[in-house]
Amino acid sequence: MIHDFFIQEFTFFFIYLIIVLSFNLAVGFTGMVNLGHMVFVGVGAYVSAILTLGGMQWYFALLLAGLISAALGILMAAVTSRLKGDYFQIVTLGVIFIAIAVSRNWVSLTRGALGLPGIPDIIKSNFYYMAFVGIVSVLFVLLFHWLVNSETGKIFQAIRDDETATAVLGKNTYFYKIFLMAISTFFAGIAGSLMAHQINFIDPSIFDLEQFIIILFMLIVGGLASIKGTIIGTLLLFVVIDALRFLVVAPEIIGPVRQMSLLIILLVVLIFRPRGLFGRVDV
């Protein structure tokens, strides 16, 4: 039997794979650098936690986590539809601070900084839960592969390369950007739900910038617009983060040492491979 530590790690790896791939769909394949991506993971986690703690079946909660995240993603995309580049990024970054403020202050719903403990397991056995999450992530990878190679996926990539040219070729770029954001945030919400049922606890720290920085590093190290890159980048950073746990340093500097190590990896990769390990477009 696989050691429980590895079961936990693989479960998290599969969850992060969904998060980073859905992030790559927006950033790498469509050029929408949504810095608030982790907000939608957090929303999915909170929705699933609140609903299952209220007695709802996990599968309804899982679906609603995705749908509510997608609804918020659509709202954000609609509001920011005229913003491009840095302006879009700044607004999406601002969404993180809104999420932190809401999750800390809407105490009657989220219990504020105390968080929500006791989120029920979807499957009691850790091994079978890992297998379940693994199947979900593999299905997502397959769906993702099909989507980015479909006509719609090509239009996403055309928008990334030149939105004006895409529009004058008869494509409604507004619709496609909204649709893209709906898909990306739907899967972010699903990943958030899976995460909440894995750790059985959720609090506002899920919205912290540190969480976002980790998925950003995974994406950039693997490379934009590459499924293989996302898988390798996520796995590599996972291995490094875990290996750093065994580093013999004073507990109070473990956090900074980890951050510095990730930064060094990022710099080394970008120096030798400016597009990341398997990137198909510039970072």
Place this chain on the structure above:
Amino acid sequence: MLSLHNVTKNFGGIKAVDGCSFEVKNNTITSLIGPNGAGKTTVFNIISGLTKPDGGSIKLLDKDITNLPPYKIAQSGISRTFQLTKIFRNMTIKDNLLIAKKTDDEEMKKALARVHLHKSLDTIASELSYGQQRLLEIARAVLREHKLLVLDEPTTGVNPKVRHELKVILRELKKAGNTVLLIEHDMEFVMDISDEVIVLTEGKVLKRGKPKDIVKDKEVLEAYLGK
């Protein structure tokens, strides 16, 4: 085919287009010329919906397309290229063409052959030279189902060989029934291929006529060279 009636556009206090009216006849090559800042590209952007006019109207085959979004104008039948080429750099030639029209490899190869671009469909667009990127952009615009082709300075930044190819391409397109409206600074190119020339200065139509008449017109010469 296309008619503009009294189109105006102000940017702050500057009148970029000032009551501009003209027509483009079916199956002709019409060139829009004028000194820098005359408002040519603004007129093109208004025609293709990228810039909203402050006044006036634009009709394509009697259908009012004023203020329609760019994708709807494209769907109405206007296909355009840009002064600075706008290709999908990270995508293959095939994918660039697929965005324009969902079709098979054979038709795509024909579209490339039509613009004398002899490259594999799997070539990444950013690997093409600037002149080839221009040809790809024209191939993409031509491949789209269209009624009117709008080309913004197609010869800018290309070598004499490609420039000559463009002349041949435009003549072939006209022969095949296409209607072309283009902005061009290369007067020899314009005079050689145009059926009609429209001269724009300060956002207004100064003259229009046959190339041989335009090239001798005193007002046109003054607009270009100064008094």
